[in-house]
Amino acid sequence: MKEAIRVKGLTYSYPDGTPALEDIDITINEGERIVIVGPNGAGKTTLFLHLNGTLKSQDNTVMIFGKNLDDMKVEERIKEVGIVFQDPDDQLFMPTIFDDVAFGPINMGLDEEEVKNRVKKALSRVGLEGFEDRVPHNLSYGQKKRAALAAVLSMEPRILILDEPTANLDPKSRADLIQVINDLNNDGITTVIAMHDVNALPTLSDRVYVLNGKIVGEGTPREIFSNSELLKMTHLEAPDVFKLFKVLTCFGYDCDTLPMSIDEAVEFLTRTIESGSGHIHLHIHEHTHEEVRKFLDSYNHH
Amino acid sequence: MNYPEIDRYASIDSPIHNFDPRAKIITFMVMIFSFVFLDSITKALVGLGIASLIYIIAKLPKAFVIPRLKVVFLFLSPLLIIMPLTVDGQVIAQYHSITITLEGVRYSSLVMIRALSAVTLALIMLGTTRFDITIKALYMLKVPGTLIQMLMFTYRYIFVIMDEFQRMWKAMESKGFKLKANRYGLSVLGNMIGMLIIKSYDRAQRVYHSMISKGYTGNPRTIVNFELRTKDYAIALPMILIALLMHTYHLVL
Numbered sequence: 001m002k003e004a005i006r007v008k009g010l011t012y013s014y015p016d017g018t019p020a021l022e023d024i025d026i027t028i029n030e031g032e033r034i035v036i037v038g039p040n041g042a043g044k045t046t047l048f049l050h051l052n053g054t055l056k057s058q059d060n061t062v063m064i065f066g067k068n069l070d071d072m073k074v075e076e077r078i079k080e081v082g083i084v085f086q087d088p089d090d091q092l093f094m095p096t097i098f099d100d101v102a103f104g105p106i107n108m109g110l111d112e113e114e115v116k117n118r119v120k121k122a123l124s125r126v127g128l129e130g131f132e133d134r135v136p137h138n139l140s141y142g143q144k145k146r147a148a149l150a151a152v153l154s155m156e157p158r159i160l161i162l163d164e165p166t167a168n169l170d171p172k173s174r175a176d177l178i179q180v181i182n183d184l185n186n187d188g189i190t191t192v193i194a195m196h197d198v199n200a201l202p203t204l205s206d207r208v209y210v211l212n213g214k215i216v217g218e219g220t221p222r223e224i225f226s227n228s229e230l231l232k233m234t235h236l237e238a239p240d241v242f243k244l245f246k247v248l249t250c251f252g253y254d255c256d257t258l259p260m261s262i263d264e265a266v267e268f269l270t271r272t273i274e275s276g277s278g279h280i281h282l283h284i285h286e287h288t289h290e291e292v293r294k295f296l297d298s299y300n301h302h
Numbered sequence: 303m304n305y306p307e308i309d310r311y312a313s314i315d316s317p318i319h320n321f322d323p324r325a326k327i328i329t330f331m332v333m334i335f336s337f338v339f340l341d342s343i344t345k346a347l348v349g350l351g352i353a354s355l356i357y358i359i360a361k362l363p364k365a366f367v368i369p370r371l372k373v374v375f376l377f378l379s380p381l382l383i384i385m386p387l388t389v390d391g392q393v394i395a396q397y398h399s400i401t402i403t404l405e406g407v408r409y410s411s412l413v414m415i416r417a418l419s420a421v422t423l424a425l426i427m428l429g430t431t432r433f434d435i436t437i438k439a440l441y442m443l444k445v446p447g448t449l450i451q452m453l454m455f456t457y458r459y460i461f462v463i464m465d466e467f468q469r470m471w472k473a474m475e476s477k478g479f480k481l482k483a484n485r486y487g488l489s490v491l492g493n494m495i496g497m498l499i500i501k502s503y504d505r506a507q508r509v510y511h512s513m514i515s516k517g518y519t520g521n522p523r524t525i526v527n528f529e530l531r532t533k534d535y536a537i538a539l540p541m542i543l544i545a546l547l548m549h550t551y552h553l554v555l
Binding site for chain 2: 052
């Protein structure tokens with residue numbers, strides 16, 4: 001498998017000397033879905049700014065598809081890595097939506113026809129057909145968020161980086177956006193996402209990095225969420241479904257792997273019930289309550 | 303929230319609205335310059351008449367133009383008092399050592415009339431075009447890129463900053479703050495404006511990052527499709543001609 005991103009020994013301090021990132025090592029393969037989690041101020045945004053060269057790293061620390069990021073031309077860089085930042089008002093800086101979505105392609109030096117095509121395609125991809133002439137301040141937050149994504153998709157990057165894509169969205173907008181991101185990944189785009197939304201995390205990730213100034217954990221969502229020590233240390237929590245099924249095991253529910261999402265839960269339950277005698281058996285014995293409490297305590301921040 | 307949008311009535315259908323934006327800017331600029339250099343009250347009044355006529359053709363609502371003209375009037379009204387008292391010339395009224403001169407009255411009225419017609423024209427120019435189109439027309443007219451970008455960002459972020467101000471204001475009101483013209487009120491207001499500047503500075507940083515990540519290299523580049531048609535010439539030529547004739551008719555007639 002091809003390596004999309006390789007970060008080796010990335011260290012960065014803010015101009016005032018505060019250390020932000022320390023010796024970061026990350027390897028992401030092409031087509032992978034990566035989620036980066038970490039407490040507020042863990043350096044996620046700073047890390048992202050390094051991945052497309054907005055912030056310069058010293059000595060060859062960031063490689064994109066085997067090429068040194070610092071040696072790449074601007075046009076080449078934005079063709080490989082697109083970043084969608086958290087606040088859409090920071091990214092829709094042109095007078096109209098068309099201008100915003102066309103901004104990247106124009107900078108790539110594409111001809112007018114191609115630019116218009118890409119704008120159309122990108123807007124329809126996020127469900128904002130016909131929004132070309134609208135001005136950003138008349139859009140809802142969810143629409144702005146999608147427009148910001150379209151403004152990056154129009155550059156057709158092979159790696160898509162999203163900073164908190166689901167934050168502050170209503171459930172419908174959130175579900176729509178997750179769908180769009182997963183569709184993009186199915187088309188072969190490598191997605192790297194920073195998020196706090198643990199219930200959405202399993203649907204958006206194959207692998208998780210836990211960042212807290214440095215990389216403190218790495219693994220599948222299941223591995224990360226099973227490590228309650230790590231979660232506590234980095235102010236994170238596990239998805240509710242995951243915790244619920246862990247509680248069920250205390251009541252005697254028999255399963256080897258815990259489901260991460262509601263869909264998975266349905267699937268697992270069905271399988272368990274069918275392979276049993278058409279029902280599942282739960283019971284309370286003398287240690288049940290203690291086990292439940294112990295488990296919940298291990299995930300509790302208080 | 304109620305934004306003071308300069309282009310709120312840009313979607314009305316009128317000959318001025320349908321005028322090619324580039325031709326509109328050039329034509330109106332020529333007229334504005336012509337009108338502010340008129341040297342007699344009669345001519346200036348004719349200019350104001352023409353500006354009013356264009357205003358009627360443009361079908362802009364009164365509520366759009368009048369309040370804005372009021373501001374200009376208030377801003378210039380001190381002239382109406384100061385100039386008659388200070389300009390030398392034929393005395394038309396006297397009270398002890400205070401004299402009012404005819405020249406003073408003339409000059410101040412001339413300044414006022416010229417200003418009102420120029421501002422009326424500018425308002426029509428800006429009010430009949432979507433502001434982003436105005437910016438693009440300026441871009442096509444080769445106005446320096448730095449200026450274009452300043453206009454563009456001002457237009458884009460004035461609303462964001464207003465929202466931010468509103469949010470802070472509501473937060474303060476919800477904690478019981480009432481603005482009074484005392485030391486405390488002013489200091490709170492000062493803090494708030496300071497906060498707004500810091501927030502804007504942070505935002506500018508983030509916007510710049512997102513521009514860099516889309517390949518920004520310092521030049522504004524955009525795609526514009528404007529096409530000059532016969533009707534644009536048909537509007538532009540007579541208007542420019544009028545503007546020129548206001549200064550040269552004595553040579554022609």
